Amino acid sequence: MRSSMFQLLRSGSASRASLLRRGYSSGAVPERKVAVLGAAGGIGQPLSLLMKLNPLVSKLALYDIAGTPGVAADVSHINTRSEIAGYAGEDQLGQALEGSDVVIIPAGVPRKPGMTRDDLFNINAGIVKSLCTAIAKYCPNALVNMISNPVNSTVPIAAEVFKKAGTYDEKKLFGVTTLDVVRAKTFYAGKAKVPVEEVNVPVVGGHAGITILPLFSQATPKANLPDEDIKALTKRTQDGGTEVVEAKAGKGSATLSMAYAGALFADACLKGLNGVPDVVECSFVQSSITELPFFASKVKLGKNGVDEVFGLGPLSDYEKQGLESLIPELKASIEKGIKFANQS
Amino acid sequence: MSPLVSTLHLYDIANVKGVAADLSHCNTPSQVVDFTGTSELASSLKGVDVVVIPAGVPRKPGMTRDDLFNINANIVKSLVEAVADNCPEAFIHMISNPVNSTVPIAAEVLKQKGVYDPKKLFGVTTLDVVRANTFVAQKKNLKLIDVDVPVVGGHAGITILPLLSKTRPSVSFTDEEIQELTVRIQNAGTEVVEAKAGAGSATLSMAYAAARFVESSLRALDGDGDVYECSYVQSDLTDLPFFASRVKLSNKGVEALISSDLQGLTEYEQKALDALKPELKASIEKGVTFVQKQAVAA
Numbered sequence: 001m002r003s004s005m006f007q008l009l010r011s012g013s014a015s016r017a018s019l020l021r022r023g024y025s026s027g028a029v030p031e032r033k034v035a036v037l038g039a040a041g042g043i044g045q046p047l048s049l050l051m052k053l054n055p056l057v058s059k060l061a062l063y064d065i066a067g068t069p070g071v072a073a074d075v076s077h078i079n080t081r082s083e084i085a086g087y088a089g090e091d092q093l094g095q096a097l098e099g100s101d102v103v104i105i106p107a108g109v110p111r112k113p114g115m116t117r118d119d120l121f122n123i124n125a126g127i128v129k130s131l132c133t134a135i136a137k138y139c140p141n142a143l144v145n146m147i148s149n150p151v152n153s154t155v156p157i158a159a160e161v162f163k164k165a166g167t168y169d170e171k172k173l174f175g176v177t178t179l180d181v182v183r184a185k186t187f188y189a190g191k192a193k194v195p196v197e198e199v200n201v202p203v204v205g206g207h208a209g210i211t212i213l214p215l216f217s218q219a220t221p222k223a224n225l226p227d228e229d230i231k232a233l234t235k236r237t238q239d240g241g242t243e244v245v246e247a248k249a250g251k252g253s254a255t256l257s258m259a260y261a262g263a264l265f266a267d268a269c270l271k272g273l274n275g276v277p278d279v280v281e282c283s284f285v286q287s288s289i290t291e292l293p294f295f296a297s298k299v300k301l302g303k304n305g306v307d308e309v310f311g312l313g314p315l316s317d318y319e320k321q322g323l324e325s326l327i328p329e330l331k332a333s334i335e336k337g338i339k340f341a342n343q344s
Numbered sequence: 345m346s347p348l349v350s351t352l353h354l355y356d357i358a359n360v361k362g363v364a365a366d367l368s369h370c371n372t373p374s375q376v377v378d379f380t381g382t383s384e385l386a387s388s389l390k391g392v393d394v395v396v397i398p399a400g401v402p403r404k405p406g407m408t409r410d411d412l413f414n415i416n417a418n419i420v421k422s423l424v425e426a427v428a429d430n431c432p433e434a435f436i437h438m439i440s441n442p443v444n445s446t447v448p449i450a451a452e453v454l455k456q457k458g459v460y461d462p463k464k465l466f467g468v469t470t471l472d473v474v475r476a477n478t479f480v481a482q483k484k485n486l487k488l489i490d491v492d493v494p495v496v497g498g499h500a501g502i503t504i505l506p507l508l509s510k511t512r513p514s515v516s517f518t519d520e521e522i523q524e525l526t527v528r529i530q531n532a533g534t535e536v537v538e539a540k541a542g543a544g545s546a547t548l549s550m551a552y553a554a555a556r557f558v559e560s561s562l563r564a565l566d567g568d569g570d571v572y573e574c575s576y577v578q579s580d581l582t583d584l585p586f587f588a589s590r591v592k593l594s595n596k597g598v599e600a601l602i603s604s605d606l607q608g609l610t611e612y613e614q615k616a617l618d619a620l621k622p623e624l625k626a627s628i629e630k631g632v633t634f635v636q637k638q639a640v641a642a
Contacts, residue, residue, distance in 0.1 A: 045547075045548060046548070048548065049548040049549075049551065049552060052548075053552070067540075067543060069539050069541075070536065070539040070540030070541060070543055070544075071540075071548070072539075073535060073536045073539030073540070074536050074539070074540070074546050074547060074548045074549050075548050075549060076478075077471070077474060077475045077478055077532060077536070077546070077549045078474060078478065078548075078549050078552050079474050079477040079478040079481065079488050079489075079491070080488060080489075081488060081489070179369070182369060182370060182371045183369045183371075185371040186368070186369055186370065186371045189371070195373065196371045196372065196373055197347075197371075197372075197373060199371065240369055243365060244362065244365045244366050244369070247361050247362045247364070247365035247366070248359075248361075248362030248365070248366070249361075249362065251359055251362055252362070254366050254369065255366060256363070256366045256367050256370075257366050257367060257369040257370050260345065260370050
């Protein structure tokens with residue numbers, strides 16, 4: 001059986017042969033439209049490529065304020081199932097969104113060295129608000145995958161916009177935290193010296209600094225790492241984004257790993273929609289597992305989006321402390337988002 | 345993302361630290377290492393099995409791939425000199441345009457260094473095959489995943505010759521369809537350059553095609569006996585020293601050239617083959633002359 005890089009997009013499900021060589025009977029795989037908002041950007045371009053390679057996608061709409069005709073022409077030459085269309089400018093946003101099953105939003109500006117995700121709030125909050133207004137109008141039943149930072153605030157902003165439009169479905173709004181999980185897995189595998197493909201680590205809380213809480217006490221395969229290692233891994237996972245912002249020295253933030261993680265999560269959403277059982281991913285969603293209105297934890301994905309929100313499971317003392325410290329900051333970010341959305 | 349890669353060395357003259365930090369966070373087995381600038385080029389190549397070269401400048405609207413020659417020829421020459429000195433047994437995948445010339449440039453450099461192995465030098469033409477597959481499937485309403493069209497010749501304009509008569513699964517085309525599809529495949533690169541309106545040439549589809557060709561090479565290196573790809577290689581299938589055709593890959597590189605593809609051509613294809621040869625010949629000679637005019641750095 002030929003192994004192929006494209007198999008990694010199939011997170012854990014039955015392995016198939018290289019997508020390039022074997023046929024799929026088209027009757028078995030439902031038609032699914034995915035829209036990428038911000039497709040010409042640093043994350044949007046590699047994300048569009050990875051979504052074009054996903055055999056679960058039948059239509060791929062690439063939207064941005066500019067540059068999308070070129071990206072669409074480029075990607076359209078790839079010999080995979082999905083039909084591509086590029087849309088540029090606000091007057092084409094509706095067409096881009098119509099009929100979408102999943103909308104992925106990487107739009108906005110990235111951090112520069114020294115900035116926090118919250119520093120992006122002023123620009124990105126406005127962008128997210130207008131994109132969500134259009135989603136409510138043109139594809140209110142779509143699963144929304146929010147990548148635009150600060151996710152801790154942009155997800156609540158989206159919720160408020162959808163509530164005002166009367167279209168809010170809390171099962172269909174996701175802050176994408178998959179990159180934190182990817183980082184936790186990678187760093188853990190390195191420290192514990194286990195094969196990274198076998199690692200599982202839940203990451204809960206939010207998507208910025210200390211609101212990112214990796215639960216290494218629940219990591220598998222078990223490694224009995226000493227406390228200093230757990231602390232170092234936790235900090236590194238929390239600062240993973242900053243690590244890349246600094247290495248890029250002003251040229252941007254994580255794009256390639258974010259595209260990879262974004263594609264993984266979108267793939268999980270599509271599998272859930274298609275009725276694949278037991279699709280579980282961490283995501284920042286409306287949640288009642290803590291006192292906060294939004295919280296990231298493991299969720300089961302199904303035909304209507306979130307099927308089940310899982311609890312945190314048993315926490316170590318260190319993790320309990322981490323949880324306590326993150327709550328005030330996450331609360332403030334959520335409230336900042338809600339306030340902004342209600343302001344105009 | 346490829347499970348076939350254990351170590352990934354990223355080299356460029358700048359910005360590669362950021363790319364490596366970014367990629368290194370992906371939870372996939374390969375270790376990513378970055379190397380910046382000519383002082384680190386040699387280390388980046390030690391122990392490498394496959395060297396992929398997308399370096400250089402891309403086209404802007406109105407340019408041909410040959411217009412890139414002056415800048416890219418020098419870049420390719422120095423990179424291949426380093427390959428010769430540090431990993432002479434590696435497979436070399438040449439993406440830098442104009443491929444029709446940069447592959448002969450590479451060959452001359454490797455010859456002067458005494459390490460040339462024609463079985464291991466590949467001009468990457470996979471994107472032409474990918475485009476041919478896509479356009480044919482769309483035109484004939486076929487399931488994309490099953491379509492395979494061999495593309496021979498070179499990697500620029502009319503030197504790109506899709507053998508539509510050899511499409512699998514077998515399908516019939518009208519004469520207008522042959523003409524339309526052939527021209528579209530030949531100009532597809534230009535199609536993207538124009539759509540990007542100055543912002544560059546094909547990057548994403550090129551990356552995809554290059555990754556596919558790397559994976560095929562890695563499978564062949566790992567002993568898979570059933571690996572076929574089109575590639576621009578040293579060849580005796582025609583009177584030209586380099587020619588793209590389907591090749592069988594093995595752990596030695598090019599195991600065999602698939603000569604049957606050039607038999608039983610349609611009239612249209614035979615004419616196109618005759619028409620492409622002078623241009624391809626000129627591009628090859630331009631590359632060879634470029635190297636022979638200069639001493640290869642010791």
